[in-house]
Amino acid sequence: MSLIKSTILDQTFKGTRRQLLKAMGIATAGGVSSLILSQGLNAASGSDNAAAEKISLPPSSDTDDGLYWNDVRSKFVLRPDIIYLNTGTEGSMPASVLASLTKNLKEFAGSPMECIGFKEDTHQMQIKNRKIFSEFAGADFSEIVLTTNTTEGLHFAVNGLDLKKGDEIITTLHDHHSGLSALHILKDRKGITIKELALPVPADSKQEIIDIFERAITAKTKVISICNINYTTGLRMPVKELCDMARHRGIISIVDGAHAMGALDFNLHDLGCDFYACSGHKWLNGPPGTGIFYIRNAGNNPHSLWPVLTEVYYLSNKGRVSTMLQMRGQQNTPALAAMIQAVELQKTIGRNKVQERILSLNRYLKERIIETWGKENLMTSFEQNDLCSGLTSFTPFKVFKDRYDSKKNLEVCKQLRKQNNIYIRNVDFKLKKTDTTKTNALRISTHIFNSCDEIDTTVRAIKKIADKI
Ligand SMILES: Cc1ncc(COP(=O)(O)O)c(C=O)c1O
Structure with a gap:
């Protein structure tokens, strides 16, 4: 079904939404491929370590076609005998990412010194991958750090800030224990105060949430730490509005993006937060143990984030805080490079789709x-x-x-x-x-x-x- 046909169907269909979606073919997954338009990922990403397998999908004008989504499904290696509805906890890699990961690991095991950065300097390779990710997420490459997971990024932010006894951090009762743990360490270590706000379940409007934060902020508030999407109820928080409110009051904003990156179409600069931590292994469908940490204006970070985990701090050419956090000992470079393949699948489909x-x-x-x-x-x-x-x-x-x-x-x-x-x-x-x-x-x-x-x-x-x- 072409886009035009499905648009007409949308306008004239009188049945239930279920019948409409089924008629459009969204009801089924798996099955044969429709049109194939090959897109070479090496060319798309400019990456030397692209997957052995190329991703082929119909042109985007056919994305309302049910066959299109069958095609997307066929790119994943999920077992056909299971129904997997828990991406929120752990994502599943498509074949292209799995192929990239396997290839990278094999090369690495075959000749570690030669392949430590896949035939180029590891540092240069990381810069290339940070660049690809930053273009995808709407940031500058110097603002991006490739990490292990969301938890790591949240701890980099919270533990790297200069906070002192009596400073207040506002968060919610719906934040994840990963981020809350970082806050509670600060509470016990430095005597900061944590204010956990109750949120409506379910929420009716953005404004009622904004009002709750507006009422909670005091002169002592130094940080707001929130989730882009709450893991409890799936509420998408009005992050842009809350970060805007924070910035105007000189308050630092930290956002946990575990359930947003790879699921929503947004731009990190536009979101306006100071720090954003997310996972590569959930909605982005990258390998396990991959993540991303964003530091707004890392070259000239106004909040002087301390690089709490680094191997280059005492060196004269230590660089920006993001560079220091990136250089934190040997990392799973094969997995981080494969995560970039997951970004390519998203780009092929389109983040809005x-x-x-x-x-x-x-x-x-x-x-x-x-x-x-x-x-x-x-x-x-x-x-x-x-x-x-x-x-x-x-x-x-x-x-x-x-x-x-x-x-x-x-x-x-x-x-x-x-x-x-x-x-x-x-x-x-x-x-x-x-x-x-x-x-x-x-x-x-x-x-x-x-x-x-x-x-x-x-x-x-x-x-x-x-x-x-
Ligand atoms: C909202 C939220 N933040 C953080 C995490 C931890 O993610 P990661 O395993 O990538 O550190 C989770 C895990 O499910 C989560 O739901």
């Missing part, structure tokens, strides 16, 4: 949840697209108190895995700081390789299991 696909599957899932359990069981925003992401949280239980029962929620995930080969996860969080019991929810991640059929199967299976528990 990736976001569109993720949000349409997410919307489809929420409609099925509402149809099956009612809107009151949904903990993720529904109507407001700008509050949505690839994560959806809900409770599959009719009895209200069951949403506090972690054992029951865990049991659903366990049985779903054992009986149906379906992978999701449970999450828990406090609604208020004073809560003594946490609210539990099931969380489903929908990524570009998933389908409406997989969502239908999963919702049916969860209902069957939850009704019996």
Whole structure:
């Protein structure tokens, strides 16, 4: 189906959204390739260590074609007997990334000295890969550090700042323990104060969240540390507005982008944060143990970040803080180079198309949840697209108190895995700081390789299991 045909279908279709998506072919994944337009990745990336396998996809004008998404699915090596709906915890590499990783590791093992930087100086190779990533993410290469994961980047930011006793950091009850751990180390070590804000579940508007932060800021606030997308409910935070508010008040902003990079189409400069830490191994579908850390204006960083992990600090030519953080001993260069292949897949599809696909599957899932359990069981925003992401949280239980029962929620995930080969996860969080019991929810991640059929199967299976528990 061409773009024109599907647009006409969009305008004239009178059925449900489910029927529409199915008619467009979004309902199925896997299967044969449609049109093939080869795109040589060596040429696209300018990288010498491009994957052995090239990514071939139809031209972008056909991206509304269901066959297109079948093609995308066919680029992944996910086992056909599983339904994988937990990208939020760990992504899956497409064949091109896996091929690159394998090739890089083989070359490395074959001749470590020759291949330490894949036939070029490691430092130069890292610069090249940082450049490719910075163009992709809307930053300058000197602002990018290739890391191991989001946790590492968050710790680089928090531990590298000059904060002192009495300084206040504002975060939320929905931030991940990776970032919160960094804050709590500072609290115990230096006596800084942490203010964890409660957020509406689900949220109705950006403004109500902005107001919560506006009310919480005091003269002592030195940092706001927030997630781009909360891992608990999938709420997309109004990051641009919050960073803007922070900057105007001289407050430093740190953003945890674990669930945004590779899922949303955004530009780091435009987002306006001071520091952004994210994973290469989740929504970007890079190898495990890869990540990215962004430092705004790293050449002339206004907040003088200390390079807390480096091998070049005492040298005369130590360079910028990002260079120092990049040079922190031997790293998994084969994996970091393969992560760049994952960037190429995203570029081939288009970041806007990736976001569109993720949000349409997410919307489809929420409609099925509402149809099956009612809107009151949904903990993720529904109507407001700008509050949505690839994560959806809900409770599959009719009895209200069951949403506090972690054992029951865990049991659903366990049985779903054992009986149906379906992978999701449970999450828990406090609604208020004073809560003594946490609210539990099931969380489903929908990524570009998933389908409406997989969502239908999963919702049916969860209902069957939850009704019996
Ligand atoms: C919001 C958030 N931040 C950080 C992390 C940790 O990510 P990483 O394993 O890349 O350090 C996670 C993991 O799921 C997360 O959900």
